[in-house]
Amino acid sequence: xxxxxxxxxxxxxxxxxxxxxxxxxxxxxxxGIIASMPGYISHELRRCVQVSNxxxxxxxxxxxxxxxxxxxxxxxxxxxxTLLHHFYDPFPTVEHYGPSLLDRAV
Amino acid sequence: xxxxxxxxxxxxxxxxxxxxxxxxxxxxxxxGIIASMPGYISHELRRCVQVSNxxxxxxxxxxxxxxxxxxxxxxxxxxxxTLLHHFYDPFPTVEHYGPSLLDRAV
Numbered sequence: 228x229x230x231x232x233x234x235x236x237x238x239x240x241x242x243x244x245x246x247x248x249x250x251x252x253x254x255x256x257x258x259g260i261i262a263s264m265p266g267y268i269s270h271e272l273r274r275c276v277q278v279s280n281x282x283x284x285x286x287x288x289x290x291x292x293x294x295x296x297x298x299x300x301x302x303x304x305x306x307x308x309t310l311l312h313h314f315y316d317p318f319p320t321v322e323h324y325g326p327s328l329l330d331r332a333v
Numbered sequence: 334x335x336x337x338x339x340x341x342x343x344x345x346x347x348x349x350x351x352x353x354x355x356x357x358x359x360x361x362x363x364x365g366i367i368a369s370m371p372g373y374i375s376h377e378l379r380r381c382v383q384v385s386n387x388x389x390x391x392x393x394x395x396x397x398x399x400x401x402x403x404x405x406x407x408x409x410x411x412x413x414x415t416l417l418h419h420f421y422d423p424f425p426t427v428e429h430y431g432p433s434l435l436d437r438a439v
Contacts, residue, residue, distance in 0.1 A: 235379055237389060251434055258435055273341055273430035276397060283343060283430050291382060324379035324389050328357055329364055 233268075235324045236286040236294050242314045244280055250314040254284075257310045260303045261286065266293025291323055339374075341430045342392040342400050348420045350386055356420040360390075363416045366409045367392065372399025397429055 242250045254272050261267060266289035275281035288294045298304055312318070348356045360378050367373055372395035381387035394400045404410055418424070 234382065235389075255435060270435065271433040272435050273433055276340065276429040276431060278428075281428075283341075283428075322384070322387075322389075323382040325382060327377040327379055329361060329376065329378050 231266075231290040233326045234288045234291045234294065236284070236288060236321060237324060238284040238319045238321045240282040240284055240315060240319050241278075241317060242280045242282060243316045246314055247274075247280055250282075250311075253310045253314065257307050260307050260310075261298065263303070264293065264298045264301065266290060266297055294323070337372075337396040339432045340394045340397045340400065342390070342394060342427060343430060344390040344425045344427045346388040346390055346421060346425050347384075347423060348386045348388060349422045352420055353380075353386055356388075356417075359416045359420065363413050366413050366416075367404065369409070370399065370404045370407065372396060372403055400429070 251272070258270065261270060268287035268289060270284065270286040273283050273285075275283070286294065357378070364376065367376060374393035374395060376390065376392040379389050379391075381389070392400065
């Protein structure tokens with residue numbers, strides 16, 4: 228049986244000034260795309276308190292490859308790109324993080 | 334009645350090379366400090382897949398000031414600093430993010 232390592236995708240998104248409302252609507256529309264992918268668990272978008280045109284996108288995946296292979300090589304990824312990528316300046320670096328290390332902590 | 338805006342503290346932590354095991358143990362020890370603060374909800378520490386000495390610390394607070402005032406001005410914060418700050422290189426920038434914008438999305 229395959230073992231999956233739960234993975235958190237983290238993207239800090241700097242959105243072109245004056246396009247924030249439009250970006251939030253586009254992300255809401257695009258949410259259905261990512262949520263339909265195999266291995267998708269959940270996602271959230273939050274707006275930065277200190278920098279008003281900055282957001283964080285956090286996506287929980289069953290494993291790394293569900294994002295890097297399954298999603299990015301899916302036909303639907305083209306629609307995600309079309310909806311969202313033109314908002315970013317600069318284009319973001321996406322990182323992945325492993326499972327929580329503190330489950331025994333509190 | 335006061336209205337609290339749920340806030341996510343986000344810190345990308347670059348830890349001195351070769352000190353990762355020690356850092357993880359220190360964070361586990363320090364977890365009791367942050368978890369005892371008024372307005373603390375939860376926290377998690379995850380290790381980066383792409384950069385092995387990088388971590389993300391995510392802390393859910395009842396509101397921004399529970400972190401920026403309550404925690405940082407508490408006597409216990411000095412112990413948190415002593416336990417953890419010497420691991421960071423460079424010293425991290427901490428950001429705060431507001432509530433999830435996508436609760437209606439999926």
